[in-house]
Amino acid sequence: MYDKKQKEVAASLLKDMEAISASMRELIVAMPPHDLLGYIYAQHMMKALADQSAAEEQRAEDGPNDLINENQFLLEYVHAVLASDADPVNVTFDEARCTELYELGRKLREKAMFFAMVTSANTKDGVFGPDTADIEFRVKSTWVMLRGNRYQVLEGEFYRYVLMPHDDVLKEVYGVGAADIAEGFQAMADATRTGHSEAVREIMAQFEAAQAFAAAESKPLENVMEAWMATNAEQSKTVGRAIDDMFRGGVANVSRHTRLPPTLLADLAYQRGEETEFFAVGDFSGTPYRTLPARKKPLIQLGSDYYAVDPCFTRDAGYRALLYNLLQRKPDYRKTFEDRQKQMSEAAFSDILAAQLPGAKVFQEVYYKDPTSKQWSENDTLILIDDVLFLVEAKAGAAATIASPALDFGRHAQSVQDLVLKAYKQCERFFNYLNSEDEVPLYYRTGGRYEECARVCRSVYRVMVPIGLTVESFSPFSTYCKELPQVEPLLGQHAFVSLSIDELFVLKRFLPTPGEFIHYMEVRQAVAGMRRAHLFDEFDHLGAYLKKNRFDQDIADELKDDKVNMLIWDGMSDIIDRSFEGEDWESGPFPTQDFPEEVLKLLGALDGNRASGWLLAESSIRNLGGEGRNDLAKMLSDLRQTLNLHPARYFTLSGDSESLFIWLQRHGRLIDWTKVNDKASAAALSLKVSNVIGIVAEVSGDGIYHRAQSFSVHIPKERTEENAHIYEGAARVANRARSVNLGLQEKVMPVVGDKKIGRNEPCPCGGGKKYKRCHGR
Structure with a gap:
């Protein structure tokens, strides 16, 4: 009876979502895209400014900024409609329609969240064991609500690192290398992050210059504007661009705000009407549970320019689209591409965290003869520093499927199988090898021969951390993987940790010394071994560490309560998030634990x-x-x-x-x-x-x-x-x-x-x- 009722409710919610999304599509396609973008970005800017003036206590009390989430959600739908519909002839801007659009967006998000609850509640068991229902809900709600927990100020750093192995081919195909492309992606992010404030400053500066001109002529400002504009033609154009940034979505115009070549931008962009799947007839048509076009290509072409309508998918979607099109344009590069990706990802942990691992012995692509199978086995990166051992298994491909979890939750679970479990099993095999003898030899493979390069004694190492490393963030699966029945602490005591390269760039800033970083990893590993205890992503873990230090002990105490089936700590990343806000984020010290x-x-x-x-x-x-x-x-x-x-x-x-x-x-x-x-x-x-x-x-x-x-x-x-x-x-x-x-x-x-x-x-x-x-x- 309950299952039948559940299906009826889910079907009703799905019907409502499809109807709402169709209405949103009609409203969006009927308005000029530049004016609509300008309106949404202006709303976003005004709310952000209001937040900056609010007291910190009030921000904490109010919780997440819902209007900013609404703006982000709406921008994704604008992108989806522009990608799916050809440019109509007759369009007019109507603020009343914008108000209606916001209301429909709120209703659609609400229906989508209810759908996630209803369709997940009755899941009895699955890949995550008895917690599959809760995790399925979290994954579906994240798909709808979260738009990539990324720090825009680090876009360039990420792209510079992950693209550098392909620098020569990028120059050959696009005429620009990794550094220039990274600079372009950072400029793209900066334009939407600070573009409005820069536009205001530019307009005020030129207004003051015009006033000074009028004063010198001893005439009213309105009487000299034409003369001032004629005398200062370039400044007039600058003002025009600033006005466009503020009121017509110009902050999203990457053709203006970056120096990326048109060929590259075209590979990342939809043309109007090019997308045919999002609104196609069938289940979930036009709803958030279809794959939003922004997850495939982050840009849209409007006229001769390219726009990053939705700034939050730029990292993952841009990275994937760029590499995909690079191989499309140069298919004979695939084998070399894969080799370089592998080398980059395997070296990333010790490379990015070099300051945290001084004097460490780093072994890449080490081999050993598995005592069980009698076959040679390989591990990616072994790092030995004092009495600490890190074993890093890197996966160079995309972190997760872009298919919707509502359409195929099993496909998402398969991503876990492909990424987490493969890395876990490789780590498990190595740890078992370490445990097979008091001291075990390791080998490099050179010219088809295995040559001993080191001997490792397990008893020397107080801390041993097996790590699965992806290029992109794998949240929330990266923190939920401990619920997989197959994932147990190795040798009964060394819990497996899943991290990503982009997370390493944040960790190195907040944990600058070896002692800080390794102590964090000790605490992080303790939490990774605790089932039924969840923090959403790595930055929640980091925030909890900075606030509470041994937060694993706090969690353990709460889990002792028999009434606690699952413990979720949310919002712990707030001190990390705020550290990357503001134009002067680099000048201020990052939060740290207090020590006399x-x-x-x-x-x-x-x-x-x-x-x-x-x-x-x-x-x-x-x-x-x-x-x-x-x-x-x-x-x-x-x-x-x-x-x-x-x-x-x-x-x-x-x-x-x-x-x-x-x-x-x-x-x-x-x-x-x-x-x-x-x-x-x-x-x-x-x-x-x-x-x-x-x-x-x-x-x-x-x-x-x-x-x-x-x-x-x-x-x-x-x-x-x-x-x-x-x-x-x-x-x-x-x-x-x-x-x-x-x-x-x-x-x-x-x-x-x-x-x-x-x-x-x-x-x-x-x-x-x-x-x-x-x-x-």
């Missing part, structure tokens, strides 16, 4: 030294919450200021899962590593904890942290004659220690002795290196 200055100095010293174990030390510090960070800062500051009286000071900061032992050494004094190790072991015993991270920092009394490094703290299991002094030290610490919030403080006695160590002797820190290559540097 003293703690930042210690983190900086660890990063500056980058001795073995430094990422573990950074991670332990970054795991601290606000109170723990303040406690650490106070202890560092208080004890550091006494180093003029004592050669060394130390303290412990204890937490639930791990504790810190920090030794501050006066800069210029030799470190007594035997004492450091004994004191750290005694402190660990006194705290009765199983995991202690040791950090030694060489500091001046004036607050300069010259050097810092992590060291392993040995915690003895039982008392012997050799370690009796450590147990005695632990007892003394326990007897006289006083609690300091999250940690314990023990007053440090001065270092005994300044015995010199030979430069070629083993370093007493226990790191296994010669003193001259370790602490003797």
Whole structure:
């Protein structure tokens, strides 16, 4: 009974959608396209200006800007109609019709959302297991509502990177290379983003010039306008173009605002009436559940110029259309094209994030003999940095099908199969290989022969992150893939993460240091392993990290509630989104987590030294919450200021899962590593904890942290004659220690002795290196 009723409701909604879209088509085709575009863009601009003047608190209270979403939705329909209908002879602009068009657009979006709910609600099971119904709804609603969560100011950077492998062929086919095309796409985005404000400035500047001209002539402005225009012909044309930008959709005119050649623009554009599928007879005719023409070609030709009517599909649709037409014009380039795409995508992670991976060992196209199949297997990119391992499996093709999920949800699911699961299975095979022996060899293939290039020991790596990397964003599937029954944490503990190249450009800006980035990836991986917990895309994850730090722990706490079937965090990306707003977005600092200055100095010293174990030390510090960070800062500051009286000071900061032992050494004094190790072991015993991270920092009394490094703290299991002094030290610490919030403080006695160590002797820190290559540097 319910299924029958559901089908009846869905059929009614579909009929309504088709009728509304037909009415919208009639209204759009009857109006001059330039005037209609000018009206919609003006509405968009006025709302954006109103938002800029609103208080931040009010913006947060009001939530997403619905009028801007309506404008965007409407622009897509304008593009669809212009692409589908030839230019009529008699058209007139009517503001009343525009008002009606907005109302119809609102109704169509509303009906489409109800349709997504009704048609998804009764899905019992599927590719995403018991959560398929909810995910199907999210995918369908995203198809209707979201127009690419992209940051327009980064268009050029993205295009420059992904097109550079084809630079020579682009020049041959279009007469311009990757850099010029990227500049054009950025100019295209900038025109719609800031074009109105620039037009206003231009008009005001020329108006002031005309007023000055009138004042010099001692005549009223209206009496000298003709003379001024005759004298300033070029400025008059500039004003005309600015007026066109403001009132006739000129901000979307890419022929004017970019230097891209007409041949290239033509490959990205529809001519009037060229599109035949969107309004064709059949189910979903003209509705948002057909594939909007803007998803295929982002531009439309109006007269002799080309217009980017819908600015938000420019990234994905433009990229796909450009590469498709490049191969159409040069079909013999396909094999080389595929090879170059593969090389670009495989190198992207370590290339774009080079500053976050200093000194990393990067292996591309590594081979190994699978112990199960006995066949040679390949992985794309292996990155080893300190005690962290990244395995990146790159997919160079388009991220997802452009077919509607309402027409074929299974085809979307197949995209997951092709992209996510293939990468996941390749990572799984490699991780199983790592787990097959204490140490495994890796090979390069050269001239048909396999030559060993490295040996990897799994036990060395504290963090191992398997990553599936696409060129374009794969949201929302990239964050939902963990719900696939086949996707389990590898080796039972290493969750799979799906990322895209365009997301890497954002991550590198907000997480500029290795410690920040790798700690984020640790937290991100923890969330990737949590079923029933969803954030829409990578920028929601990033925003949650910047706001809450260990947001995986917050999610875990909420999931403990038996009443919670699925947890969705929405809107966490707002601080990321706002960072790319405004014309001066590059000049302001990006949001970051709060750390006291003293703690930042210690983190900086660890990063500056980058001795073995430094990422573990950074991670332990970054795991601290606000109170723990303040406690650490106070202890560092208080004890550091006494180093003029004592050669060394130390303290412990204890937490639930791990504790810190920090030794501050006066800069210029030799470190007594035997004492450091004994004191750290005694402190660990006194705290009765199983995991202690040791950090030694060489500091001046004036607050300069010259050097810092992590060291392993040995915690003895039982008392012997050799370690009796450590147990005695632990007892003394326990007897006289006083609690300091999250940690314990023990007053440090001065270092005994300044015995010199030979430069070629083993370093007493226990790191296994010669003193001259370790602490003797």
